[in-house]
Amino acid sequence: MSWLYRHTIRPCLFLQDSERIHNRTLGALGRISRNRLLNGMVRVLFEAPPLPIEAMGLRFPNPVGLAAGMDKLGEAVPVWESLGFGFSELGGITRHAQPGNDAPRMFRIIPDEALINRMGFNNPGAEAFAKALHQWRNSGHWPGHPVGVNLGKSKITPLGEAAADYAHSFRILRSLADFFVVNVSSPNTPNLRQLQDRAALDEILVALQEVQNETGDRTPIRPILVKVAPDLPFEALDEIVELAFSRKVAGIVATNTTLARPVNSRPASRKLYAETGGMSGRPLAQRSTEIIRHLYRQTQGRIPIIGVGGIFTAEDAWEKITAGASLVQVYTGMVYRGPGIARAIVAGLRRLLVAEGHASLAAAVGIAHRSP
Numbered sequence: 001m002s003w004l005y006r007h008t009i010r011p012c013l014f015l016q017d018s019e020r021i022h023n024r025t026l027g028a029l030g031r032i033s034r035n036r037l038l039n040g041m042v043r044v045l046f047e048a049p050p051l052p053i054e055a056m057g058l059r060f061p062n063p064v065g066l067a068a069g070m071d072k073l074g075e076a077v078p079v080w081e082s083l084g085f086g087f088s089e090l091g092g093i094t095r096h097a098q099p100g101n102d103a104p105r106m107f108r109i110i111p112d113e114a115l116i117n118r119m120g121f122n123n124p125g126a127e128a129f130a131k132a133l134h135q136w137r138n139s140g141h142w143p144g145h146p147v148g149v150n151l152g153k154s155k156i157t158p159l160g161e162a163a164a165d166y167a168h169s170f171r172i173l174r175s176l177a178d179f180f181v182v183n184v185s186s187p188n189t190p191n192l193r194q195l196q197d198r199a200a201l202d203e204i205l206v207a208l209q210e211v212q213n214e215t216g217d218r219t220p221i222r223p224i225l226v227k228v229a230p231d232l233p234f235e236a237l238d239e240i241v242e243l244a245f246s247r248k249v250a251g252i253v254a255t256n257t258t259l260a261r262p263v264n265s266r267p268a269s270r271k272l273y274a275e276t277g278g279m280s281g282r283p284l285a286q287r288s289t290e291i292i293r294h295l296y297r298q299t300q301g302r303i304p305i306i307g308v309g310g311i312f313t314a315e316d317a318w319e320k321i322t323a324g325a326s327l328v329q330v331y332t333g334m335v336y337r338g339p340g341i342a343r344a345i346v347a348g349l350r351r352l353l354v355a356e357g358h359a360s361l362a363a364a365v366g367i368a369h370r371s372p
C-alpha cells in the first residue's frame, strides 16, 4: 500500500497546494466517517493488529496515535480508528474561533520528507468544536480508542490571561474527550512558547485543576498532558519535569514542530526552509528523540511520554519507545507514506518485540537506558 501510495497516488496529490489537498482529504474522510459501510471498508483495509498498552489510566489498543493538527476541526473523528490508529488527538482548539495566519501557510520539502507550517491555530473555537464532538457522540460513530483534545491559547488573549483562556476551553470540552494536551509549544502563535516558563505553565495547570475540582461536575478526572517544543534547552525541560511532578501532570508530549532547519539542505529546498513556521517530519526525528531520552531519564520513567516527531516507520517508532516513549504519534509521516502508515508501524513493532525478546510493549519502553 505504501509503495502504491508513494508512486501513484502521492504524485497526483502533491501537484496541488498542501492545505487545499489536506482540506479535501479531511472532507472525504469526514464523509467516510458518516457512512458505516465505507468506514467498515476502510477498517478492513487498514485496521492494525493488536498491540495493547496502558498509560495515564487509559487502555490503548496500540501505541500509534494521530498527532494534533491533522484533524483540527474534528471532521473525521471515527475514521482514525479504522485507519489503524490506537488513539487520536484532535485540535488544536482555542477558546475563541480564529482564522489562523494568511495562506499559503503549509509547505512541503519533498526530498527531505519535511513540512513547514504556520497555520496559527485556525479553528472554530471551543464552543463550536464541542458541538461537533457532541454530534459524533450522538451519531453512534464515536471511536472505541482514546480521543484527546489539544488546547491552545486564542491569539487575541493576552499572555497574562492565558490560564483563564485554557480553562474556559477545558471546561466546555472536558466531558467530551478522554485526555487533554496543553499546547504551549506551537511556534505559530506570537509568544505562546513563553507559556512554557515555570510560573506561566504553573498558572495554567492550577487553573485546569480548579476546573476538574469544580462542584456539580460529575465528569471523571481527565488526564492532562503538556506538549513541549524541541527547541527548549534541557534546563527548561527539567523545570517542566519538576512542575509535572508537583502538579500531577499525566504525561508529556514530545515534541511539537521546530524552528530549527537542517544545516545542509539542497539548494532547491533552501527557499522553502526560509519560510517562517515550525518544521516537522524526518529532519525533526533526531532532536525529538533526544528530548524524549532526556525526559525519560529525568522522570525515571514515572511520567508517560508520547513521542512525536519524524516517525515514518516501525524502526522510527521503536527508537522513540526504547528512548522512553510509551506511546507515539504521527502527522508528517502520514502525508508522505499514506493511509496505511499506522497499520504498518504497529505490525513492524510487533515483529521487533518478538525479535528483541520482549513479552509486551510496556517492557520495551525506555529499554535503551538499561542496555549495557
Ligand SMILES: Cc1cc2nc3c(=O)[nH]c(=O)nc-3n(C[C@H](O)[C@H](O)[C@H](O)COP(=O)(O)O)c2cc1C
Binding pocket: 067, 068, 069, 070, 072, 091, 092, 093, 106, 115, 117, 119, 121, 150, 183, 186, 227, 255, 256, 257, 279, 280, 281, 282, 284, 308, 309, 310, 311, 329, 330, 331, 332, 333
Ligand atoms: C500542519 C500542521 C499543523 C499542526 N497543528 C498542531 C496543533 O494544532 N497543535 C499541536 O500541538 N501540534 C500541531 N502540529 C504538530 C504535530 O502535532 C507534531 O507535533 C509535529 O508535526 C511533529 O510530528 P511529525 O514529524 O510526525 O509531523 C501540527 C503540525 C502540522 C504539520
